[in-house]
Amino acid sequence: MSTSNKLDIGNKLELGPRRTAPPLHRPDGFEAPYDAYEPRFKQLDDLVMVIFGIEIRSGDGREMEARFLQTLQHKGGPHLLEHGQVKDGFGPNSKVWFAYWRSQEDYANWCAVSGIEALFADEALLVGDIGLWREYCYISLDHNETSYSREENITGLGNFCDNIEVTPHHGYWGSARDRMVATVNDDLDAQGQFTSSAPQNTLGKRIRITAPKNTCLIKTTQDLSLTNNEQLAIYRDNVEPALHAGLNYLRGNGQEAGCIGMRFVQEAPISESKARTIGVGYFTSLGTLENWTHHHPTHEKIMQVFMAMVGQFEGQPGLHLWHEISVFDTGRLTGDYVNCTPDGTLMQG
Numbered sequence: 001m002s003t004s005n006k007l008d009i010g011n012k013l014e015l016g017p018r019r020t021a022p023p024l025h026r027p028d029g030f031e032a033p034y035d036a037y038e039p040r041f042k043q044l045d046d047l048v049m050v051i052f053g054i055e056i057r058s059g060d061g062r063e064m065e066a067r068f069l070q071t072l073q074h075k076g077g078p079h080l081l082e083h084g085q086v087k088d089g090f091g092p093n094s095k096v097w098f099a100y101w102r103s104q105e106d107y108a109n110w111c112a113v114s115g116i117e118a119l120f121a122d123e124a125l126l127v128g129d130i131g132l133w134r135e136y137c138y139i140s141l142d143h144n145e146t147s148y149s150r151e152e153n154i155t156g157l158g159n160f161c162d163n164i165e166v167t168p169h170h171g172y173w174g175s176a177r178d179r180m181v182a183t184v185n186d187d188l189d190a191q192g193q194f195t196s197s198a199p200q201n202t203l204g205k206r207i208r209i210t211a212p213k214n215t216c217l218i219k220t221t222q223d224l225s226l227t228n229n230e231q232l233a234i235y236r237d238n239v240e241p242a243l244h245a246g247l248n249y250l251r252g253n254g255q256e257a258g259c260i261g262m263r264f265v266q267e268a269p270i271s272e273s274k275a276r277t278i279g280v281g282y283f284t285s286l287g288t289l290e291n292w293t294h295h296h297p298t299h300e301k302i303m304q305v306f307m308a309m310v311g312q313f314e315g316q317p318g319l320h321l322w323h324e325i326s327v328f329d330t331g332r333l334t335g336d337y338v339n340c341t342p343d344g345t346l347m348q349g
Contacts, residue, residue, distance in 0.1 A: 025174025039161030055131035259286025
């Protein structure tokens with residue numbers, strides 16, 4: 001299940017960018033070859049995103065899914081919910097939900113009445129081949145930047161904004177950092193080496209991991225729903241293999257890349273051929289994420305084939321791409337894992 005939002009552009013508020021400081025990385029005279037859009041907020045400063053997962057090593061997990069979905073029906077459930085499944089080859093077989101709340105208070109109120117805490121505390125979960133996990137992310141908008149390739153059919157964090165505007169700070173290396181308020185006075189460097197406290201064998205155990213200061217999350221989405229047949233074929237033949245290669249590099253070389261965990265999720269499809277996909281990765285810092293995106297051959301290849309597709313279709317490739325990047329202060333990113341493998345999680349650190 002997913003929810004999308006199309007803002008009423010005719011009645012949108014006139015809001016400036018959250019960051020008013022000048023960009024530090026944009027080359028002189030640079031003009032982006034295509035538009036990108038960022039959400040603008042009138043009053044909101046913080047959001048909560050919780051990624052819930054059911055890991056199914058054998059069986060179908062339907063009973064656990066029913067119990068989890070029942071908690072979402074209680075008062076104060078998520079204001080936005082996206083649902084998908086980890087793609088084959090990109091992590092253990094898991095069903096995944098991305099749940100957003102407008103505030104920590106709203107999330108805490110739901111936790112108090114929904115039965116979710118009792119579900120996670122159930123001792124029966126420690127036996128068998130079904131795991132349950134959640135990664136709760138308290139997002140400060142000053143430590144977040146979100147970018148969309150279109151201003152309509154948005155989802156994720158942008159559903160909570162008051163306006164969508166073109167951003168001049170995109171299309172060059174360092175533009176993500178230039179869009180984030182917190183980087184004006186803070187490099188957001190990693191605070192020591194990320195070392196997981198998880199035991200070597202995590203199955204049959206209940207484990208909590210609190211990420212260190214300045215751990216970075218990227219959630220990136222590829223929406224194919226508006227592509228025509230030619231655009232879809234080029235994406236499948238050229239762009240998607242490069243994307244898969246990049247994600248596989250991060251999954252297989254986490255210590256070298258500074259990537260703690262990476263998953264690739266296929267949303268519950270509108271149609272099998274045009275299902276939306278979501279990549280979710282944790283990095284030791286914004287800088288380590290930038291190091292991969294700016295310098296590694298796998299990401300260079302992604303950009304090469306994507307820009308070729310943009311050029312071929314004169315700036316209208318039919319794809320809708322967006323991402324959310326958040327950097328977390330101490331205690332604002334935590335993972336709870338019950339009878340789960342480490343693959344793709346904060347336990348990999």
